[in-house]
Amino acid sequence: MTDKLVLGPIIGLESDNHYTILFVVKNIQSAVVLLGEQIIRAQCIGEIVSGGVWRADIHVPQKAQGFFVEYKVVCDNKQYQSQLAISEWAFYVPGANEKPKFAYASCNGFSDYRLMNTTENPYSLWDQMKSEHHSAPFAALLMGGDQVYADSIWSAIEPLQKWNELGIDEKIKRPATVDMKKKIDRFYSELYVSRWNQPQVAQILATVPSVMMWDDHDIFDGWGSYPEKLTNCPVYQAIYGAAKKHFELLQVRGPQNRSLIGNLADLKHYSMSLTFGTYTIFALDNRSERTLSQVMSESHWDDIAAALNHCTSGDLLVMTAVPVVYRDFAAAESIVDSTPWEEEVTDDLKDHWRAKEHQGERQKLIMRLLDNAKMRKGKTVLLSGDVHVGCLGVIRDKRETSPINIHQVVSSGIVHPAPTYIQWLGILAITNDDTEYLDENKSITADMLKPYGSNQYIRARNFVTLLEGSDNKLWVNWMLEGKDKPAYPLAAQ
Template identity: 25%
Template sequence: MTDSLVFRSDRPWPNPRLRTGAVVGHATSTSVRLWLRTARPGKFALLLYGWGDSTASAGGKRALGAALSGVPLALEEALRRTAALRHVEFSVRNYEADTTHVLDLDRLEPDTWYGYAVYSQDEERVLFGHNRLRRFRTPPAEAERRPFQFALFSCHMPYRVSGLFRKRTDLANLDMWDFLGASLRRHEDSLDLVIAGGDQCYTDGVPTLDIWKKLNESMRRESGQLLPDEESMLSWYRDIYRGYWGFEGVRRVFDSFPTYMMWDDHEIGDGWGSHWLEDGGPDDGLARMFPSLEDRGLTRDDGRALAHRMFRAASRAYREYQHSHNPESPDGVWDYSFRRGGAAFYVLDGRGQRNIERDSYRILGREQFDRFAGWVADLDPDDTPFVFVVSAVPVLHARSALVGADQRMLLREVGLGDDLRDSWEHRLHDEERAALMRVLFVAAARGIRVSILSGDVHVSAAFVIRDGDGNSIWQLTSSAITYNIPRPLSWILRLGAADEGVTEEGYRFERFALYADSSYALISVHPEDGEAWFRLYGEQKVKAPPDAAGQAAVPLSHSVARIRLF
């Protein structure tokens, strides 16, 4: 019996999986980190060319695409046809990193559009970038402090099951990626980056594709060896990424705009880090994770070993597919920071260090928290008047809905245990949450305009939080871009989110928006004017009139909520 999914074609994906493609990652005014997947080992070259007026026209695009589609096509001829500024040769030696490779392109010009294509030297043809031309724009120089925009999305789960026995995997809600792409292109000359705020794929989204279900069905001992092994598990996680990222709408966003990513639980497993796995905990998280453990003749120690093995495999896949194109960080450190024209961004890792069984600082861990607190303390309000902190799980969201609720009922009736413990507002996180809010309000008191950016909860919202001195922080949540299965916590949030109230620490909060359907957000920043705006977009369409029956509905381009933050 083989557990690996390498070279397996029997997974019930209803869409083509990602084979070749690109992600435009961390960008500065003079550099871009470019992630590539070639689908096979070999020798390749990146062709980088200028994106001028002739290329931008419809006719110019068709002509260049046709010119690059010839086979065989010598490298020198491909360079001539693109009028390439340069080319970068690279090799993918084996399948060790699932044929992914990252190039750091430097010596670029600020605020400039570049086209690119990947060429296979072994096959003498363009691998991709000919059938659909790829391009990206470098941001302006930091010193210019021009107004800019960025996008925020989270929670990409476009699958559902159907059929008499619920074994057919269907697609739904993918229009949101087309809407997001259209919004980004409409604002492309000022759109500097995209933040993917967690759950860019789901290891456990639907039963037909659930790799934790696969683990429960295949875990065993053979000849004294606990199986599946880590390499097999890694193939499962790679399969998930390639399935979820195989959609054209997803690829058009990722390969066109600098995209900064952070994982959340579903890139690992539902509620990762919020389950008690050790014996004697308040509830039996191990039994929930592995309901068939005893039936398969395995011990609780075996279950813990398999869970941690899955985490290691998930971490390797996360590095390959997501973190490798983020800003550089030390080994084992997933949190990172970057700047963009008068704004500083810090992306917190609320999942890789999360451990509900730790005595304190169970979400970030003390080392990461101290690293973040030191970073905030070093900020100069004159250099970076705006700060955006990415926390995949909102710091404020659930409290307003759960005040007065019978939490034992919620645990019993709708299985909310790990969702509640996942929340920053759970009592287990009081110390860490209070410390985080102190750091942010000290920054706000120094004149820094602070916003927290989140996803996770499948409800979009905007809250302002104020301290007793009148300093304010915004909690902005955009979730989910695609999701087709009701989530208990989001159901409760929709029913009971309060308009205003007081947090455990005594901060007052007020809700300015709550949107329960699929969405994404655009945030605009005006450093010189000290202004920032939050715009939330949902799936809005105008149906065709009766005399135009059969024509597609027209998507609306205006936001469902527009809020001035500062």
């Protein structure tokens, strides 16, 4: 019988020259990754119900020309296969002067079983990404949130079903029992193994180095945007603890991740910063510390400021799962705030950066990015998902003679379907995309733009590719289901 990994391998990116290989395997004593004749020892960084989580750190010196690195996984002196019966993999390392090709994707799953059962070819865009990779290889895959959808936790675990039927005052009194905690832990373990072993997903994760940051569905829908008494109750905290453990081990690849910018001795958040060629990739953790009144804590903001101070050249890609520039829900929010329905729908509205409680932090983020762009003289691109449509936004700063633009690219989702026509009409009816003025002199504005070759809002499943052309513009191409081929060139400052 062939020895197989439970999950993986999954290749991660942590800097220009530093990659990781992660895999989950049961009942082994030692593991190594083979790069040709080179033997890289792996370490077990933790356990999940499905097995031990092993990580190997790989240093790959750059060469003048791009090349593929081939690797194998050996456990207890036996070569292991993936669940797809593959035992050798390869990933691409760009050349020293090569412009790296990026993919960005989010929303890799379904918020309910009805959508799952009615979606034809759920993983077709992963197949399309594989074709793109074969024609011109991706140097990195940036995954901007909802890498798994954990919303079925409320129906999959019987004790949670019963707890969820209680009134809120009774819910917050109930403890999370040992049995409940075991079932929650098993749920997340099996969720990752099931979703990431989908053949189309597994092939990309094993061959394209990735950087991942979570969003609410990696925990459950709306996490961090519920009333404090619910968020802090024993059952919610038990769920969050299990979700966090699996996120840290499988998406972050452990606290050993070299790109983490927080205090590793007391990790409160998972924001990351890494350099890759002429790019800095900045992944903001907007879930670990989110409450109704904050997105990130003061110490977290200090970490961000320090990381930005080190970003002094090149282009900056900022991963923030929820769009910073998007339609305005203020009218709907004000209605809900004044009705008895608030606790029922507050998570959907308070999740947005433009919710009134988060507007100050949003302004802080925008102004710090503008200050950094002015100093750095490079492109700044926000990469977001969450909203299940693709779109493009821009922040324009005209306070000086040389204007500064920050663009935002939204890609969502690679698996989750877009809103239906009727649902989209409802969203349009309660929101607007009027020009937003971000300072009292009306010299800083935020607007939605229309990509070339499509409608302003791309109501189809999608992912994006980013590649700088010979014109020094960063070309964004939305790859989607349907005949449209949206694209937009982002110019240098």
